Structure formats: structure tokens, C-alpha cells
Amino acid sequence: METICIFAGSSVGNRKIYTETAKDLAASIIDHGYKIVFGGGSNGLMGILADSALDAGGHITGIITEQLNNIEVGHKGLSELVIVETMHDRKKEMAERSDAVVCLPGGVGTWEEFFESLTWNQLGLQSKPIILLNLDDYYTLLSQFVEHSVAEGFLPRSTANELIFVNSIAEAIEQLQQYVPKDKANWFKRLQE
Numbered sequence: 001m002e003t004i005c006i007f008a009g010s011s012v013g014n015r016k017i018y019t020e021t022a023k024d025l026a027a028s029i030i031d032h033g034y035k036i037v038f039g040g041g042s043n044g045l046m047g048i049l050a051d052s053a054l055d056a057g058g059h060i061t062g063i064i065t066e067q068l069n070n071i072e073v074g075h076k077g078l079s080e081l082v083i084v085e086t087m088h089d090r091k092k093e094m095a096e097r098s099d100a101v102v103c104l105p106g107g108v109g110t111w112e113e114f115f116e117s118l119t120w121n122q123l124g125l126q127s128k129p130i131i132l133l134n135l136d137d138y139y140t141l142l143s144q145f146v147e148h149s150v151a152e153g154f155l156p157r158s159t160a161n162e163l164i165f166v167n168s169i170a171e172a173i174e175q176l177q178q179y180v181p182k183d184k185a186n187w188f189k190r191l192q193e
Contacts, residue, residue: 001034001099001100001176001177001179002034002035002099003034003035003036003037003061003097003098003099003100004029004034004035004036004037004098004099004100004101004102004176005036005037005038005094005095005097005098005100005101005102005117006025006026006029006036006037006038006049006101006102006103006104007038007039007101007102007103007104007106007109007110007113007114008022008038008039008044008045008046008049008103008104008105008106008110009044009045009046009104009105009106009107009109009110010039010041010043010044010045010046010073010106010107010109011043011044011045011106011107012044012045012048013045013105015135015136017135017136018045018104018105018135018138019045019048021104021133021135021169022045022048022049022052022104023048023049023051023052024052024169025049025052025102025104025133025169025172026048026049026050026052026053026056026058026060027052027053027055027056028169028173029053029058029102029173030053030056030057030058031056032173032176034176035058035059035060035061036049036053036058036059036060036061037060037061037062037063037094037097037098038050038060038061038062038063038094039062039063039064039090039094039109039113040062040063040064040068040069040074040075040078040081040082041062041064041068041073041074041075042073042074042075042076043073045104045105045106046075047075049104050062050075050077050078051077054077054078054079058079059079059080060078060079061078061079061080061081061082061097062074062075062078062080062081062082063082063084063090063093063094063097064081064082064083064084064090065083065084065085065086065087065089065090066083066084066085069081069083091113091116094113095117095120095126098128099128100128100129100130100131100176100179101114101117101128101129101130101131102131102133102172102176103130103131103132103133104133104135105133105135105138105139114130114132114163117130118130118159118162118163121159121162121182122156122158122159122162122187122190122191123187124184124185124186124187124188125184126184127181127182127183127184128179128181129164129175129176129179130162130163130164131164131166131172131175131176132163132164132165132166133166133167133168133169133172134165134166134167135167139165143163143165146160146163147160156190156191156192158190158191159190159191
């Protein structure tokens with residue numbers, strides 16, 4: 001595992017823990033020898049994450065759409081900034097450049113990104129850990145909804161298990177290090193489990 005894709009909000013949120021964890025997550029990932037790919041933004045938790053990775057001497061690549069870059073939200077100091085045409089291209093590029101996904105708190109863009117990653121895992125297009133940092137219970141209601149969806153028969157247990165909820169950076173790093181990729185060829189069998 002070489003490169004971690006981090007999804008994070010373009011806002012900082014209302015609690016200090018969000019910004020502190022964005023800083024610490026980037027530093028920890030770099031300290032463990034990983035590279036980072038992210039959405040390329042300079043605002044919110046994305047910008048804080050990028051600044052911290054750069055301060056730690058790490059390699060961080062941003063993937064941003066031309067539209068967003070044109071309104072000057074693209075981070076100017078990255079190791080690499082890749083400008084793509086569409087949001088679909090952005091997610092595809094981040095997926096192709098990464099071996100794992102770690103999610104900080106965020107809004108609809110962050111949700112959409114990690115849910116698409118989860119869908120790609122379910123369909124056997126990839127097999128990556130998808131780790132959600134549940135800071136101060138930010139993702140607890142989502143975890144409960146995932147279990148509700150399993151109970152209602154709409155979400156296979158095998159897919160629910162692909163969303164890994166953790167409460168700390170240390171747990172996230174541990175999950176990255178111990179993750180064993182699934183056999184992508186058997187994706188349909190797993191849906192029956």
C-alpha cells in the first residue's frame with residue numbers, strides 16, 4: 001500500500017477536533033511512509049490536510065476540476081495538482097491513484113465520494129479499505145443507518161462490513177496496515193452472504 005486517498009470537507013466544521021485531526025491525520029500518514037491523494041482544494045479540512053502533509057515533507061497530489069480551479073480553490077503548493085474536466089473524472093483519477101480511502105468529516109461531496117468507493121468495492125471493481133474517522137460521533141448515525149439498511153434487506157452484510165468506522169487516527173492506521181484485499185472475481189457471491 002503506497003497512496004491513501006483522503007476525502008474531507010471543503011468546510012472546517014464547528015468543532016476544533018475536526019481541524020486538529022485533519023492536521024494530525026496528514027502528519028501520521030506521511031510519517032508512516034504513505035503518499036496522499038485528495039480533492040485538491042485549498043479550503044476547509046482539505047486545505048488543512050494538504051498544508052499539514054506538506055509541512056511534514058510528504059508527497060500530496062490534488063485532483064480538481066477545471067471549474068473549481070478557475071474559482072481559485074485549487075491548492076497552489078501541492079506536490080502535484082491534476083486538473084480534470086468533470087467530477088466523474090476527478091473521482092476516477094483519485095481511485096486509480098490510491099490503494100485505500102480514509103474519510104474525515106464532510107458534507108455531500110465527501111459522502112458521495114466514499115459511497116461511490118463502497119459501490120466499486122461491492123461490484124468488484126476494486127478492493128480497498130474505506131475508513132471513516134468517526135470524530136465525536138460524526139458518523140455514528142450513518143453507522144446506525146447502515147445497520148438498518150442491512151436489517152431491511154437492502155444492503156448485503158458483506159458490503160456493510162466494507163465501511164470501517166474508527167474513532168482515532170491510530171485505529172485508522174492499524175486498519176490500513178492489516179487490510180487484506182478481497183478476491184474481486186467473487187464479488188457477486190459476496191452479495192449473497
